[in-house]
Amino acid sequence: MKTSEIQEILVSHTNGKISTDEATAKLKNLSYEDIGYARVDHARAGRQGFPEVIFGQGKTREQILGIFECLVARTPNVLITHTTANIFGEIRNVYTESEWHDSAKLIRVWRDKTELGVGEIAVVTAGTSDIPIAEEAALTAETMGNRVKRIWDAGVAVIHRILVERETLQNSRVVVVVAGMEGALPSVVGGLVKVPVIAVPTSIGYGASFNGLAALLGMLNSCASNVTVVNIDNGFGAGFVASLINRRWEDKTV
Amino acid sequence: MKTSEIQEILVSHTNGKISTDEATAKLKNLSYEDIGYARVDHARAGRQGFPEVIFGQGKTREQILGIFECLVARTPNVLITHTTANIFGEIRNVYTESEWHDSAKLIRVWRDKTELGVGEIAVVTAGTSDIPIAEEAALTAETMGNRVKRIWDAGVAVIHRILVERETLQNSRVVVVVAGMEGALPSVVGGLVKVPVIAVPTSIGYGASFNGLAALLGMLNSCASNVTVVNIDNGFGAGFVASLINRRWEDKTV
Amino acid sequence: MKTSEIQEILVSHTNGKISTDEATAKLKNLSYEDIGYARVDHARAGRQGFPEVIFGQGKTREQILGIFECLVARTPNVLITHTTANIFGEIRNVYTESEWHDSAKLIRVWRDKTELGVGEIAVVTAGTSDIPIAEEAALTAETMGNRVKRIWDAGVAVIHRILVERETLQNSRVVVVVAGMEGALPSVVGGLVKVPVIAVPTSIGYGASFNGLAALLGMLNSCASNVTVVNIDNGFGAGFVASLINRRWEDKTV
Amino acid sequence: MKTSEIQEILVSHTNGKISTDEATAKLKNLSYEDIGYARVDHARAGRQGFPEVIFGQGKTREQILGIFECLVARTPNVLITHTTANIFGEIRNVYTESEWHDSAKLIRVWRDKTELGVGEIAVVTAGTSDIPIAEEAALTAETMGNRVKRIWDAGVAVIHRILVERETLQNSRVVVVVAGMEGALPSVVGGLVKVPVIAVPTSIGYGASFNGLAALLGMLNSCASNVTVVNIDNGFGAGFVASLINRRWEDKTV
Amino acid sequence: MKTSEIQEILVSHTNGKISTDEATAKLKNLSYEDIGYARVDHARAGRQGFPEVIFGQGKTREQILGIFECLVARTPNVLITHTTANIFGEIRNVYTESEWHDSAKLIRVWRDKTELGVGEIAVVTAGTSDIPIAEEAALTAETMGNRVKRIWDAGVAVIHRILVERETLQNSRVVVVVAGMEGALPSVVGGLVKVPVIAVPTSIGYGASFNGLAALLGMLNSCASNVTVVNIDNGFGAGFVASLINRRWEDKTV
């Protein structure tokens, strides 16, 4: 909630336009809709610039559908991440223009395609197996109004694969780097550009990768100062933050 | 190195203005100065918008002094992090206007104070004990040309301590949140603002905090989508990335 | 066994009413029934205020049924946790009024519904996916004679979702908080109330949540002093302890 | 803050008794005092039944003294935990009747000795080396108005050492069990009593105790259902929660 | 190989009874049979008092059958551990008197039932779910010529369940204690007896048991001095060492 909204409620209350109970109710109900198993946060668009996203894993079919119906009625763009083709079958019944993205295991409703970003976001993977996570990041950024440049399979063991992309990287406003195994690519990319690099460790690898722990630790210890890290396999989070960094802020203060 | 620089060297070489050996040398020497135990990276300012910072820990007194002399001669602002008052005693002999920041254990040379940021950077701590790391972040951001707002001791166990700062937070272009123990503050702050939040876990705590591991894992698993994470106690990194996000880019592409 | 029971046996033995062997046997057999693969603890109701609960995981179908038959014959209320709908099919054959709770994967026999608690127990979840574990806690507390207030999906990233429940929380005698991912909610709730908070980490999350480790560590390091923690996904334990705290003790000493 | 306080402010504001700015200020300043490096929480006594405690570790001498002065002026009882005899030397200059507890490394101001508990709290240690942590728990509980029974060195390897204390344990309203090494004592005590057991793992041990990790994991996995756990070496937290459980609540709802 | 065997070969070689090549071959082939994918160790009975046991997991069906055939032809008793009912179907075709032990997932050929032990071995479990691992220990010890006393479901949370078995335990020559979760039982048993206790952690538990890690660490840190530990779920190893301790040694030196 913005300060102005609160002030408005206070003023209405003072003027006697609304009762104390009404003021309380407004403050409580303004921001989310309670559907029993979930409190759907309609105010998030105002607060964070994008509606709530449904994280599919760990929720029942009924819960996902219920939250989706609730969101699709009020907001132009909706994402469901970490979901399945089966769920998509049912989502399509609710809203026929939903899209299924198989690699990223993601459902999207994309009705508002306004471009909101200042520059371009580059999304890079170290290997072919990292593409699904990178697609999640790229689709998130696109849906949030950004132009995205995809660079796949540019891991450090063949260093010229990333060096030939130097210009593309240097023309981006923010770079998302997705890598499993030793997670070394963000450090190299970080050294090539002067913009923030968001590193996404993936669970790709075997043995002592410990499901992404090796890549995660590597990225956290990056010797490049412009690298920050999100959770293992969290392509959505990386795409989300990249969008915020690239956002063309219209009001003065922010 | 920019593409244009390389093209210039190629053209000079083609025109016979410089020999093949000279071209090779240029490509090699342009970017750093080799002083034996270190390759000081004078090109970093061009590449990343800030000169190399000296990470004090693990280096000998001689090495720190040598690198410092090398940097202070060519760049207006220099930072030495993770260092000691003893080292400062010697640095001051090299350059008398160096500053010692006791809380952050940081030495600073701050000659160019041009403001480069778009908005303001908020730096928040959960507790009093997190202040040294937060100061490292704040000093880094200031030295890189940003206005910084400090908010100390606003941890979640007394939730109104952070809620009263909501407006300050919402007027910032990026927020750095520094917390030890359970590391919960970034999630709460993340939900209050629509800008990126950079979370810095600290090693403050005891027992099952395992020197910051608890805070680190908490932040990586934040349910707020706009949170990214840097290494434990890495105040410098957080201040650096916050500065890049807040940077007023002058050229069109970036 | 109560001290008085032991004294009674000693006195009977002294008076010659029972032989030394009989005294021994009494002391041995009073408290549990040995059915081969299990020693069913009928004395627990006296000792802890509730009959033994069957933890379903890792036991064979025959073992669960055998222990259940043994318990249902002597005690009004019985719980089987971490079990399956298939097991329920067979349990219903033994005692037709058993209930199946699908979300919590729990079987209940609830014949004695006497209210035993002083006040109300609040059970809160951070997210929708945490509901199954929270239901296990709520059902346990209800079956042990408590009024329970359920508050679902009130995680910290949208802080007003929990703040609007402040009064409900402050009217409870004890609060159970169930959360996965970063496990931050108990710290916030802990700061809002003056009663004990029992935190239940869940294995909800992915990547660096490491099956609940992140939430567990977060809760153990809570900066709120009124928080204690149970095992990951241990809804039963939380409901059990909450019931003991809320218990209306009738004898003077306790 | 209680709902009634907020309502009072809202009503005053509506009646024009206070301006919008004043209302804002009230809401901000009511609950804590900002002294720069710390926001001292004077409202905690109302909210949690005990004033803020100063956790000494990680704070500078000046910070501890500053917070102490701030608290000792407004509240009868104050604790400083994880501190040193040197700090005590200075604290005594501020308030001469402060007490130094060497085993627990704790400073106490104990002016209000009103008894607030319903019953007695038992504090038990497995070994002699666990006494300092147990003393921290016992002193906390005493200062919060409880009668405390200390039982030292009753670890499970000589099982009758704890069995002879059965009656004392069964006459307590809550039991705190402090143990290092394998942390088995809470499970045994848990089985002997029908009240809540708060388990405190200590860092006592060597080798594969990994500074208390073994005890912590053991306690979290306790087969006794009435055991909850606090952080390694967190005697204060255990004493605090035990006090809340034992609290004689005066108002009806709680 | 015994020293005497080597000396015999040396003497035969010196006497010219066997050539240098023959001596080499004897030394090589005496002790095992090479069947390609395995070197079956027929000398182990002499060296360790029991023939090689087949660890089923990770071997193909063909490999298990091949090694079994090789062993069953030369030694009276054979065990296959960590195997399946399917494998048993085929083993029975090779040797019809093989036994299948479903709980322990173990195949046994038991032709030589000579009693070799001095006293009795007690095998104890903390819970019902630990029985499969305990059965593996008990069957191993029986097959190695020992009388075994089984005590199931005697975990510490109901302490009299183990105390009533005190005499049985104190009459044993060695005790095997099998426990999951917090693994506290070996410490209690260790304090009750004056013989060695072999502790077997099991992977029974959930959440922070981390597949037996909690129990393992608990047992390694046991405050009872007579406890040693084997690998998680290693019932076979515990039964094997218990048999060696209980062995009636016939020759003087050992």
Next chain:
Amino acid sequence: MKTSEIQEILVSHTNGKISTDEATAKLKNLSYEDIGYARVDHARAGRQGFPEVIFGQGKTREQILGIFECLVARTPNVLITHTTANIFGEIRNVYTESEWHDSAKLIRVWRDKTELGVGEIAVVTAGTSDIPIAEEAALTAETMGNRVKRIWDAGVAVIHRILVERETLQNSRVVVVVAGMEGALPSVVGGLVKVPVIAVPTSIGYGASFNGLAALLGMLNSCASNVTVVNIDNGFGAGFVASLINRRWEDKTV
């Protein structure tokens, strides 16, 4: 790319034989072929002496086939590791002389069988269950032009099984040792030979082997100075490095 190649391009460019754009393109395209989801590295044979190998895990069927087609058209020998019999069904359609190695789960195209090694490579396993990983190492080394000696099931618990192989080991140019469980074999082998030993931990084991972690740590801490380690289950990597060590280098410098 070799220095001479770059110099050649520079000279051609200087002579005007190729334009600046062409030079750029050459430098970019020389070394790999971009097929969308992968950048196939045809230059690796020149750079490392062997074409790119396809790591099957984590790639889709289409991706594996696409990369395989791309490689098999330009290079005589190709390996696909960590793959399945199903994938082999399709690979055989592309190139009928592909081989399926069931134990190692590896597909091979072996057209160039030139011997390239100086001496022989020994591949040793501790147990029967380690054979699949060892086969991956052996097949890799053979395909890279080496004679390989396989020694299976020679673990340290029957020490003469490895001692009888001493001469074979001492006649090798490099030894690969594959072991799970405690991973002790490399230390023993390391002490027997004067050549490098490459240790491969396997995930064979149970309980506290933690999927190969125990073996990995054991090998990293080997008291034999000639041991280096690769990732858990990384038979391919061990065979690859062994081949490089054994390579008959033809040019003088290397």
Next chain:
Amino acid sequence: MKTSEIQEILVSHTNGKISTDEATAKLKNLSYEDIGYARVDHARAGRQGFPEVIFGQGKTREQILGIFECLVARTPNVLITHTTANIFGEIRNVYTESEWHDSAKLIRVWRDKTELGVGEIAVVTAGTSDIPIAEEAALTAETMGNRVKRIWDAGVAVIHRILVERETLQNSRVVVVVAGMEGALPSVVGGLVKVPVIAVPTSIGYGASFNGLAALLGMLNSCASNVTVVNIDNGFGAGFVASLINRRWEDKTV
């Protein structure tokens, strides 16, 4: 306490020779002496064949002295482990014939030197640095009445160092093996003998030895079936259990 003792008390009570209170007191006080901070267990000698040992670490000087005085007055042999030369200075004042063992950091009172063992105990180290822990084991075993054979620096990287000791090992009744780094020696020794091997991991090593974790895991996963493990650096425990195994039991049942 033995069953006969309890029966005797019961009979005395029945006969009226002792009152109920006296019976209670007897049961409580028989077995230990309560000196405030410790409950000294004088019954342990009867129960376990050796008086309580003082584990020095984590106890204050006063506590160690107090417990020592209590023990030295009633039992011929006393050990203080993990202690310091300073403590010895004071212990010597209490009992002048105390011995200081510098390598093991152990104080011993050895007045009863009766030989109690059946055979000999071998104590072996992998390296020179493991000797202090091994000495603790050896001194414990000697003090408990055993002949001990020391074998130092026989690690597996020079395999004949342990092989030449084969006969000594095979003539022992039990073998204690002390090793740091990769902890491989117990597996090799285990394969050479037919008696139990007690493995003691030490914290000797660096890097990925993680203070003994590597050795501990290695030993727990030993492929030799006759190996059990004690805590890292727990030489005392190993010597204690070895003594129990080697004990010449005089009564029939045990």
Next chain:
Amino acid sequence: MKTSEIQEILVSHTNGKISTDEATAKLKNLSYEDIGYARVDHARAGRQGFPEVIFGQGKTREQILGIFECLVARTPNVLITHTTANIFGEIRNVYTESEWHDSAKLIRVWRDKTELGVGEIAVVTAGTSDIPIAEEAALTAETMGNRVKRIWDAGVAVIHRILVERETLQNSRVVVVVAGMEGALPSVVGGLVKVPVIAVPTSIGYGASFNGLAALLGMLNSCASNVTVVNIDNGFGAGFVASLINRRWEDKTV
């Protein structure tokens, strides 16, 4: 011991030139010298091409001196690693031409400087702080008869620092790469050369580097196939293996 040596002893024994006892003694004593606390391995030079090295850490001053005296009398070159300047003071008294290398904390006796290597060994560090470990590797390799090329401070965040060294790297026979923090450099170097790369993780870093764990895991998961890994900070091991790979083998078989 070589096969021929054993055969010679067997033949002498057969011919009656030596008795059975003498043969036994020869086999036992040939290879090492027992000085009580250590078995100095004089045969290692024959077996591994270099005399035993003294690992200083964990040994007493007397032990280091004793072993040194023993070695310096029989072998031209000796190394003492992980030692101190104080120990050097005493070593110099034993042998005045010993050298002290302060950065590597290493003592060297270098009398035989014969060049034994085929090519050159490159030793590379990622940062200035990694130099001490790298020096240990370089000194070891030099002392074992190799030409060494040092390349300091060439970490991946400024990628051209390593790219300008490409030719030097490609002219080496083996490359040692020493890196802390994220440990990414070996992957990049591995991709540049066709020879084996030995990666040495260092404990340089802070926070989530966990004393070198991050670098270790990164290197084990390297996407470059020619990388093998040694223990954290094990510069000696890397230099040793690099020397073996570069060794000019003179006999045919090896």
